[in-house]
Amino acid sequence: MLSTIIVGGGPGGLGPLVWAAQQGLLPDWLKRGIAVIERQDHLGGTLGRFGIQSDSLGGSYLECLQAAGLPQALQAIREDPVAAEMACYADSFPPLQLVDRFMRRLGTAMAEILGEHSALHLGTEARSVRLRDDGAVVVETVRDGGPARRLVAHSAVIALGGRPFWPADDLAFGLSLGDCRVQYMMPSDRALSRAGLEEANRLLGRAGGRPVVILGGSHSAYSVAGALLDLPAAAGLSPRQILILQRREPRIFYPDRAAALADRYDVEPGDICPRTQRVNRMGGLRGYGREMWRQITGRPRTTPEPRVAALPIGGLSRDELRQLIEAAAVVIPCFGYRSATLPVFDANGRRLAFSADQDGIAVGQDSRLLLADGTALGNLFGIGLGSGYRLPASMGGEPNFDGQANSLWLYQNDIGAVIYRAIHDLLAAPAAAA
Numbered sequence: 001m002l003s004t005i006i007v008g009g010g011p012g013g014l015g016p017l018v019w020a021a022q023q024g025l026l027p028d029w030l031k032r033g034i035a036v037i038e039r040q041d042h043l044g045g046t047l048g049r050f051g052i053q054s055d056s057l058g059g060s061y062l063e064c065l066q067a068a069g070l071p072q073a074l075q076a077i078r079e080d081p082v083a084a085e086m087a088c089y090a091d092s093f094p095p096l097q098l099v100d101r102f103m104r105r106l107g108t109a110m111a112e113i114l115g116e117h118s119a120l121h122l123g124t125e126a127r128s129v130r131l132r133d134d135g136a137v138v139v140e141t142v143r144d145g146g147p148a149r150r151l152v153a154h155s156a157v158i159a160l161g162g163r164p165f166w167p168a169d170d171l172a173f174g175l176s177l178g179d180c181r182v183q184y185m186m187p188s189d190r191a192l193s194r195a196g197l198e199e200a201n202r203l204l205g206r207a208g209g210r211p212v213v214i215l216g217g218s219h220s221a222y223s224v225a226g227a228l229l230d231l232p233a234a235a236g237l238s239p240r241q242i243l244i245l246q247r248r249e250p251r252i253f254y255p256d257r258a259a260a261l262a263d264r265y266d267v268e269p270g271d272i273c274p275r276t277q278r279v280n281r282m283g284g285l286r287g288y289g290r291e292m293w294r295q296i297t298g299r300p301r302t303t304p305e306p307r308v309a310a311l312p313i314g315g316l317s318r319d320e321l322r323q324l325i326e327a328a329a330v331v332i333p334c335f336g337y338r339s340a341t342l343p344v345f346d347a348n349g350r351r352l353a354f355s356a357d358q359d360g361i362a363v364g365q366d367s368r369l370l371l372a373d374g375t376a377l378g379n380l381f382g383i384g385l386g387s388g389y390r391l392p393a394s395m396g397g398e399p400n401f402d403g404q405a406n407s408l409w410l411y412q413n414d415i416g417a418v419i420y421r422a423i424h425d426l427l428a429a430p431a432a433a434a
């Protein structure tokens with residue numbers, strides 16, 4: 001029986017493997033049996049569809065190549081032109097296109113390592129998971145419409161990426177988007193894609209005096225505003241034509257308290273990460289979204305951006321909110337992500353209801369998948385976009401952070417480590433060793 005099946009070969013799924021590689025633990029894990037199932041023909045994920053900049057520094061992507069004992073295939077990336085290109089962004093924000101090329105290169109190296117152990121299943125779709133009575137996990141896969149195949153392991157990591165979140169509750173005052181006659185809706189996942197930005201450019205060109213309404217006040221909302229302003233058609237927008245309607249002010253990242261105060265940003269003690277002293281290390285806006293916020297709010301040394309305004313949604317009346325939404329040339333909901341899931345059945349063939357299926361957070365302690373009733377499954381783990389892992393105090397992060405930790409660096413470091421250790425604790429248990 002395999003030790004672990006990793007379902008999804010994006011940055012999330014690769015995270016525990018990259019962590020193990022950095023610690024020199026990957027060869028032994030491979031000897032115990034790993035399978036990676038990925039429906040694309042490459043490892044590295046899906047970030048290439050986005051037409052914006054990363055909000056992580058280029059240096060954070062290169063960090064995983066620094067460990068001394070890396071397998072040769074990963075060491076070779078240090079000399080690759082894509083690493084040199086990324087190094088040019090060591091202290092700035094690379095385009096996600098470059099991050100995608102870098103992650104694919106990392107994926108190619110990982111594929112080489114996995115291929116030596118027949119552990120790689122590219123072009124293969126995972127269809128379902130079954131939990132056997134004896135504690136084993138069975139993942140059913142298909143490839144090219146062929147017959148179903150089953151892989152059996154002691155544990156599985158589900159890393160299928162995210163799906164745009166659509167909250168069940170109202171926007172405000174009992175008003176939901178479904179109550180409004182929206183002229184054109186484009187969720188942030190689409191708006192930030194290369195094709196979506198082209199479409200947005202056409203919509204802005206035809207907007208006339210109609211507002212462009214962005215719903216939400218977090219990373220995606222400010223990234224969308226910044227991306228729209230970069231479009232050629234945005235030159236014709238009037239002051240306050242792009243409106244960000246938010247429930248609360250976003251939190252902003254700063255390298256330390258002094259930098260925040262110099263930017264006239266009020267810092268509460270709970271905003272500071274005790275491990276790094278950074279302000280809003282986990283939940284703060286970074287990169288271009290952060291610069292957008294700085295421009296809108298007129299921070300020192302910024303050029304004011306009059307075309308965008310951020311308004312508290314609660315400051316409007318119900319009628320004003322409806323009128324704005326209905327008048328908008330385009331409404332862009334930016335409500336974040338939840339984990340993509342696949343059907344999981346118990347030993348009796350009953351489908352299990354997961355918290356993630358009901359738009360809840362996908363994982364609990366040790367990144368184990370949560371059922372809808374909050375119970376954690378012993379040997380099924382989740383990682384990646386939308387999984388909602390809550391960092392324990394030992395990993396740092398600001399105490400005020402109550403959101404999701406969606407970060408490639410965390411997948412390859414703290415969260416990857418947590419999953420690796422939990423999987424290996426299971427393997428050390430007598431039932432697995434037997």
Ligand SMILES: Cc1cc2nc3c(=O)[nH]c(=O)nc-3n(C[C@H](O)[C@H](O)[C@H](O)COP(=O)(O)OP(=O)(O)OC[C@H]3O[C@@H](n4cnc5c(N)ncnc54)[C@H](O)[C@@H]3O)c2cc1C
Binds near residue numbers: 037038050124126408
């Ligand atoms: C617009 C945007 C910008 C972001 N920017 C950053 C950033 O700058 N820095 C940062 O750290 N994080 C960023 N993130 C957050 C997160 O780190 C990335 O989204 C990251 O790519 C998530 O990796 P993932 O593996 O969860 O998802 P994905 O990259 O989507 O990978 C999931 C993989 O699973 C595969 N898969 C899905 N279903 C199946 C199936 N049934 N069978 C087999 N394979 C399957 C897919 O083909 C895919 O390869 C960003 C997110 C978004 C949406």
